Amino acid sequence: MKVGIIGGGAIGLLFAAYLNRNHQLTVYTNTEAQAADIRNQGIAVIKDGETEISYPHASSARHYEEKLLIVTVKQFHLPFIFNHLSPEEPKTLLFLQNGMGHIKSLSNLKGHTIYTGSVSHGAEKKGEREVQENGIGTTIFSPFPEGTGSEMIESLSTADFPFVYRSGWYEILAGKLLVNACINPLTGLLNVRNGQLIEDPHYHLLLKQVFDEVFPVLELGDEADQWKTVEDICRATSNNVSSMLQDLRMGRKTEIDAIAGYVLDLASDKNITAPILSFLTNAIKGLENN
Numbered sequence: 094m095k096v097g098i099i100g101g102g103a104i105g106l107l108f109a110a111y112l113n114r115n116h117q118l119t120v121y122t123n124t125e126a127q128a129a130d131i132r133n134q135g136i137a138v139i140k141d142g143e144t145e146i147s148y149p150h151a152s153s154a155r156h157y158e159e160k161l162l163i164v165t166v167k168q169f170h171l172p173f174i175f176n177h178l179s180p181e182e183p184k185t186l187l188f189l190q191n192g193m194g195h196i197k198s199l200s201n202l203k204g205h206t207i208y209t210g211s212v213s214h215g216a217e218k219k220g221e222r223e224v225q226e227n228g229i230g231t232t233i234f235s236p237f238p239e240g241t242g243s244e245m246i247e248s249l250s251t252a253d254f255p256f257v258y259r260s261g262w263y264e265i266l267a268g269k270l271l272v273n274a275c276i277n278p279l280t281g282l283l284n285v286r287n288g289q290l291i292e293d294p295h296y297h298l299l300l301k302q303v304f305d306e307v308f309p310v311l312e313l314g315d316e317a318d319q320w321k322t323v324e325d326i327c328r329a330t331s332n333n334v335s336s337m338l339q340d341l342r343m344g345r346k347t348e349i350d351a352i353a354g355y356v357l358d359l360a361s362d363k364n365i366t367a368p369i370l371s372f373l374t375n376a377i378k379g380l381e382n383n
């Protein structure tokens with residue numbers, strides 16, 4: 094099957110390399126220079142010190158031919174992508190962004206079949222055509238705002254790179270948002286790997302304070318279960334540099350607005366104050382500026 098991946102970042106490169114094993118892949122990059130690099134030298138996936146190269150097609154075109162497109166750009170790139178997707182013929186679109194800042198605008202994207210995805214793979218971009226795999230996870234996909242499964246997306250699934258269908262996009266995305274709102278700003282501010290948030294007793298306390306503020310805003314399931322999930326993810330991704338810390342280290346804009354900003358807006362709608370999250374948001378924005 095022909096599959097297009099929009100965005101040649103950490104997640105885009107990882108997905109392109111894995112899916113290219115069984116499908117005809119095209120990675121749509123932001124720049125022609127990156128597309129040429131990928132066409133000439135392939136994508137290098139570094140895992141446990143070993144490097145594997147794969148050769149999907151790459152293009153910097155803004156017209157996407159494939160019926161299935163996986164969108165792996167950051168939240169703040171999406172308005173540009175939406176402008177190019179709107180006039181396209183009906184397609185199946187799978188959006189893999191963390192956070193929920195994009196949810197309102199997805200409703201304005203008419204004519205396409207839309208799925209949201211929650212990704213638990215860990216990936217770190219090491220160069221224009223190099224990605225380090227920090228633990229393979231799962232992609233949970235859900236129809237948005239409602240619908241059924243997708244044979245096309247299901248056919249991507251393999252034992253070592255699974256795609257799992259679950260209805261109920263809100264619970265899936267809000268569950269991931271809770272995790273990201275707790276882990277990403279703190280790791281960004283403290284400049285620590287995810288595992289340190291539970292290994293150091295002081296950081297662990299800070300993590301719990303953020304959780305106690307975010308949980309009542311999102312109103313998600315059982316509190317003890319959700320707290321355990323946050324701790325488990327810190328443990329499972331203990332060597333990961335969170336995507337927010339990666340962005341800060343590379344001098345890039347972070348997804349703080351799509352993650353903490355979304356929670357703060359929701360808190361304000363519900364008349365809940367969230368001073369710790371507000372503090373963290375300003376700290377991250379200050380770090381972005383500097």
Ligand SMILES: NC(=O)C1=CN([C@@H]2O[C@H](COP(=O)(O)OP(=O)(O)OC[C@H]3O[C@@H](n4cnc5c(N)ncnc54)[C@H](OP(=O)(O)O)[C@@H]3O)[C@@H](O)[C@H]2O)C=CC1
Pocket residue numbers: 099100101102103104105121122123124165166167168170173174189190191192212213214215216217218336348
């Ligand atoms: N990395 C991870 O482990 C995880 C990431 N995610 C989510 O996945 C999404 C992507 O993350 P990640 O891959 O780390 O981010 P990156 O910043 O590494 O990648 C985003 C890519 O999109 C490219 N891009 C920007 N605009 C366009 C455009 N118009 N057309 C084509 N490409 C474009 C960027 O190019 P350029 O660099 O030239 O701007 C960049 O290569 C995020 O929303 C993140 O929250 C979710 C789970 C884990």
Ligand SMILES: CC(C)(CO)C(=O)C(=O)O
Pocket residue numbers: 191215272273276277287326330333334335336337
């Ligand atoms: C789950 C976590 C925190 C893993 O690093 C992540 O999604 C991210 O870094 O954005």
